[in-house]
Amino acid sequence: MGARVIVSLLFLFLIFRSNVDAANKRIRNRRPCKQLVFFFHDILYNGNNAKNATSAIIGAPAWANKTILAGQSHFGDLVVFDDPVTLDNNLHSKPVGRAQGFYIYDKKDIFTAWLGFSFVFSSTHHKGSLNFAGADPLMNKTRDISVIGGTGDFFMARGVATLMTDSFEGDVYFRLRVDIKLYECW
Amino acid sequence: MGARVIVSLLFLFLIFRSNVDAANKRIRNRRPCKQLVFFFHDILYNGNNAKNATSAIIGAPAWANKTILAGQSHFGDLVVFDDPVTLDNNLHSKPVGRAQGFYIYDKKDIFTAWLGFSFVFSSTHHKGSLNFAGADPLMNKTRDISVIGGTGDFFMARGVATLMTDSFEGDVYFRLRVDIKLYECW
């Protein structure tokens, strides 16, 4: 019986250790604990569309202005946005929240941007917010950014969001599909 | 005895599984591991207060300038700040650190902003930093943003910070109360 106890304690010790290690190392489950799909719609101010515009250039390099996107892949343009978030790809669907934040075009020879923004939900479906940050090499079919936190229904969330350009019309309108996979849910 | 061993192993397996799942799914403890309250004080540059100002407009939309906050809920104004952080609501209390970063007013029809900033501590109480990001719909009595990381005393911290406007004087001064609840402490 003594031997059995020792073996048991050894087992327990091993389980315990594996847990401690698991906490920051490994055996993390790559199955998402929550999956969500949204669309958001960005209409950039161009001098003539103040009524409909949902975003505007607020920073630009020395060689550009704030009404027309800069040359060289818009390098240096900082855009702030408050875009409707919808459940499908229709701009006129009832929004379930707003995408609020900014993007900065950050490269001269190809279109790419850096994004910091939140989804702020205010619907019967979701309350709370999800916060995002990351690089958006927007000529790629899909781009992954980080879900860096959340509040309300998305308390303490972390995960990855995959961006896809679902549609665009010149420099004025684009629509992003956002596939959110949360791997930490509380 | 063979049966008992099998039952034991089954138990162990179940515990192990539940741990792996717990790592990214559930059974997370919603009791904070650390709670902190701070105040920070923002004095916006308005053309005449260079000596006292702790923040300044550095980006603005095409239709505005950088000395006066823009119309339409300040939409498009980007403000950088270096504000004193105090333990109570007195602007003249000895600061325990600085709040450094930016906010962007991001909506035309109501006051709301997007925040990216850090608390940088340098006191006998705290050393290190806490990093924050999130949406601040500032007309709401309380707003939750994310604690996205930390260093020093706040190594690897994550949590939620609740912002409350504790006082404001026109467009020049506001004071925020920040209730920080960390749920990941290392």
Added chain:
Amino acid sequence: MGARVIVSLLFLFLIFRSNVDAANKRIRNRRPCKQLVFFFHDILYNGNNAKNATSAIIGAPAWANKTILAGQSHFGDLVVFDDPVTLDNNLHSKPVGRAQGFYIYDKKDIFTAWLGFSFVFSSTHHKGSLNFAGADPLMNKTRDISVIGGTGDFFMARGVATLMTDSFEGDVYFRLRVDIKLYECW
């Protein structure tokens, strides 16, 4: 035997509890699960170096312009960058990725900045991205910022990055050494 079963169950319960607590509280392992060192190189546009420049001022306070860094510790200057990332300190080494994002000088009486950026890797060594945010009191020999997320090879990463100014030449060139320690790897 009844007693033994009860003792066993108690043990199991205690292990289970400790796991739940460990999930967000403690027993976290402060040994990094991954360590990486990179250098990145920033050449600021100054009006005459458009061909070589990798960054540009795109926001500035009312009293400054966007070709020359502002007085008072550059307070209020917002710089966007797309800098080469190398494995050693040689600007001309083959880049393994790009550092893309922005910094804002945020203090009048000393040089300090707030950083939001990503390392976007595209080499045989690494694919994916790491996202960073935090305060950079750049006169300090070392400064810690947060790794707030990652994608691809760095899926769901979290950690701390230590910045060191490895070299600088006036206002035009600086090189940062970045020691990355990840404490959450998936």
